[in-house]
Amino acid sequence: MIRFxxxxxxxxxxxxxxxxxxxxxxxxxxxGDPARTxxxxxxxxxxxxxxRAEWGLDQPLTVQYWHFLTDLISGNLGTSFxxxxxxxxxxxxxxxxxxxxxxxxxxxxxxxxxxxxxWVAVRGRGGADIGVRIFGAVAQGTPAFLTGTxxxxxxxxxxxxxxxxxxxxxxxxxxxxLVLPSLTIALGIVPMxxxxxxxxxxxxxxSDFVAFGHSKxxxxxxxxxxxxxxNGSISGVTILGIQAGVLAGGALVVEKVFAIPGMGSxxxxxxxxxxxxxxxxxxxxxxxxxxxxxxxxxxxxxLLDPRxxxx
Amino acid sequence: xxxxxEEQPLLKVEGLCVDVxxxxxxxxxxxxxxxxxxxxxxxxxxxESGSGKSLAxxxxxxxxxxxxxxxxxxxxxxxxxxxxxxxxxxxRIRGAGISMVFQEPAVALNPxxxxxxxxxxxxxxxxxxxxxxxxxYAIHMMGLVGIPSPELRVDAYPFQLSGGMRQxxxxxxxxxxxxxxxxxxxxxxxxxxxxxxxxxxxxxGLRAExxxxxxxxxxxxxxxxxxxxxxxxxxAGRLVESGTAAEVLGNPREDYTRAxxxxxxxxxxxxxxxxxxxxxxxxLRDRPAGYSFAMRVADHAPDSPSILQEx
Numbered sequence: 208m209i210r211f212x213x214x215x216x217x218x219x220x221x222x223x224x225x226x227x228x229x230x231x232x233x234x235x236x237x238x239g240d241p242a243r244t245x246x247x248x249x250x251x252x253x254x255x256x257x258x259r260a261e262w263g264l265d266q267p268l269t270v271q272y273w274h275f276l277t278d279l280i281s282g283n284l285g286t287s288f289x290x291x292x293x294x295x296x297x298x299x300x301x302x303x304x305x306x307x308x309x310x311x312x313x314x315x316x317x318x319x320x321x322x323x324x325x326w327v328a329v330r331g332r333g334g335a336d337i338g339v340r341i342f343g344a345v346a347q348g349t350p351a352f353l354t355g356t357x358x359x360x361x362x363x364x365x366x367x368x369x370x371x372x373x374x375x376x377x378x379x380x381x382x383x384x385l386v387l388p389s390l391t392i393a394l395g396i397v398p399m400x401x402x403x404x405x406x407x408x409x410x411x412x413x414s415d416f417v418a419f420g421h422s423k424x425x426x427x428x429x430x431x432x433x434x435x436x437x438n439g440s441i442s443g444v445t446i447l448g449i450q451a452g453v454l455a456g457g458a459l460v461v462e463k464v465f466a467i468p469g470m471g472s473x474x475x476x477x478x479x480x481x482x483x484x485x486x487x488x489x490x491x492x493x494x495x496x497x498x499x500x501x502x503x504x505x506x507x508x509x510l511l512d513p514r515x516x517x518x
Numbered sequence: 519x520x521x522x523x524e525e526q527p528l529l530k531v532e533g534l535c536v537d538v539x540x541x542x543x544x545x546x547x548x549x550x551x552x553x554x555x556x557x558x559x560x561x562x563x564x565x566e567s568g569s570g571k572s573l574a575x576x577x578x579x580x581x582x583x584x585x586x587x588x589x590x591x592x593x594x595x596x597x598x599x600x601x602x603x604x605x606x607x608x609x610r611i612r613g614a615g616i617s618m619v620f621q622e623p624a625v626a627l628n629p630x631x632x633x634x635x636x637x638x639x640x641x642x643x644x645x646x647x648x649x650x651x652x653x654x655y656a657i658h659m660m661g662l663v664g665i666p667s668p669e670l671r672v673d674a675y676p677f678q679l680s681g682g683m684r685q686x687x688x689x690x691x692x693x694x695x696x697x698x699x700x701x702x703x704x705x706x707x708x709x710x711x712x713x714x715x716x717x718x719x720x721x722x723g724l725r726a727e728x729x730x731x732x733x734x735x736x737x738x739x740x741x742x743x744x745x746x747x748x749x750x751x752x753x754a755g756r757l758v759e760s761g762t763a764a765e766v767l768g769n770p771r772e773d774y775t776r777a778x779x780x781x782x783x784x785x786x787x788x789x790x791x792x793x794x795x796x797x798x799x800x801x802l803r804d805r806p807a808g809y810s811f812a813m814r815v816a817d818h819a820p821d822s823p824s825i826l827q828e829x
Contacts, residue, residue, distance in 0.1 A: 415626035423640030424613025513675045
């Protein structure tokens with residue numbers, strides 16, 4: 208277990224290094240000068256050059272990369288060009304929002320998928336199965352910005368159940384305003400999760416161990432929960448883990464659509480304003496989240512399946 | 519036990535017909551099968567693969583798969599028809615009335631539940647045992663079926679035990695509620711010969727101690743002759759011959775029974791090549807109406823004379 212964790216942490220460092228390096232190259236290769244963007248078209252060339260010097264953008268790329276890496280290792284993510292404040296404090300504001308959004312999205316995805324998949328698996332082929340398949344195809348094919356917009360129109364503008372955008376001030380308001388955004392992300396994950404769960408639950412329901420459970424005279428609900436669903440849901444954890452990237456990408460789009468002050472909107476603002484340090488830092492954090500989700504997936508797999516834990 | 523229930527047989531199956539639906543067409547997999555199991559008696563249901571013997575067992579447990587159903591016939595357990603009341607009687611009877619030992623414990627035990635839990639979950643739910651009581655009872659049952667140092671194995675998972683131990687766990691689980699009738703679906707096929715002998719001795723002991731009836735499904739006449747006092751021979755879904763073990767094995771009336779006997783390896787004829795019955799039982803959809811063993815003999819007699827000429 209210790210060796211497993213050590214290996215995974217080593218891998219994490221490697222992945223994060225790869226991601227930050229790629230990001231560094233990409234932001235510097237993108238056309239557009241941060242100093243010019245910040246000062247505007249009317250600023251004098253000398254003022255722009257002075258700002259470039261202040262931000263260290265006049266130095267050779269290799270030197271900039273070296274400074275960036277050494278700062279990163281010492282925990283210094285730099286200072287935002289546009290906000291003029293240390294990025295660490297920007298992240299401290301925004302990371303919890305995005306984490307809450309992703310957590311709620313995963314919760315919604317599971318709460319929707321598991322009963323749906325169980326229902327379809329128990330019913331077998333027929334109307335329910337076809338209905339869920341069609342719903343899945345439509346949900347899978349609809350991009351997050353459209354799903355989000357539709358949810359806003361129905362539950363925000365027409366029914367007034369949830370706010371149209373923003374984040375509120377209190378925790379209750381936060382949770383309330385994150386319902387539609389997290390539902391939007393969840394609907395992107397649900398189809399794949401339902402498909403995988405349906406298949407594994409159908410297998411489990413036809414298995415001898417479920418028949419054996421029934422043969423012992425257990426209540427059908429007990430057999431379904433303790434025998435079929437416990438076995439059938441293991442594959443769902445893997446699918447959920449694989450979707451971590453979709454989750455992060457979803458947060459990016461959805462925060463923009465719903466005007467939520469999270470990591471995604473910070474990153475987009477960074478890209479549009481040529482705010483290199485912000486883009487680099489937010490990418491780093493998103494990469495970290497994805498890698499940690501993969502790690503948690505593997506660990507929970509071991510938790511759910513004694514064969515993975517003990518064999 | 520009252521006098522009336524002493525008089526009637528433990529299980530009386532009359533005219534059992536099971537239909538299987540394959541690609542929208544119904545095929546008769548079991549036709550007019552009747553037999554009786556008395557208390558403290560082991561009845562052997564003998565036949566090749568495809569003879570319908572496992573289907574018969576599953577129908578008596580109400581565990582037929584979705585594409586199979588009992589089309590006519592009745593099965594009286596202690597005088598009450600199991601198939602009446604559209605199968606709702608099964609739940610009450612499973613476990614304490616009738617229990618089942620499956621063919622392969624490797625797939626019939628829940629892979630992610632501890633063996634102790636699987637032995638007692640049925641009786642714990644029925645009698646409301648505490649966790650501690652259930653665990654103690656599991657250890658007791660494991661000792662009863664000859665699992666050495668059960669207190670060390672009660673918390674093991676199935677994959678941590680050998681095939682023989684797993685089958686003992688399965689047997690412990692199926693007799694935990696002290697059933698009146700134990701259905702055995704070739705429970706020794708996955709075991710090596712020495713373990714097989716131990717398991718058979720175990721069944722014989724349980725039959726005597728619990729006064730339980732055993733319905734033992736197998737293709738192995740050696741097993742039947744060791745355990746069973748009465749036998750029914752199935753071929754292609756129909757009853758070919760039945761009677762006491764001595765009658766059927768000592769003086770078979772039907773060609774098929776003779777062929778099965780001739781195909782049983784004998785220890786008193788060492789060096790003899792293994793003999794088999796030519797061909798196989800045809801698949802359900804390839805079976806002409808009124809299919810009989812004579813038709814198979816006619817199909818295969820010219821090129822494979824060995825067994826068939828001896829008949």
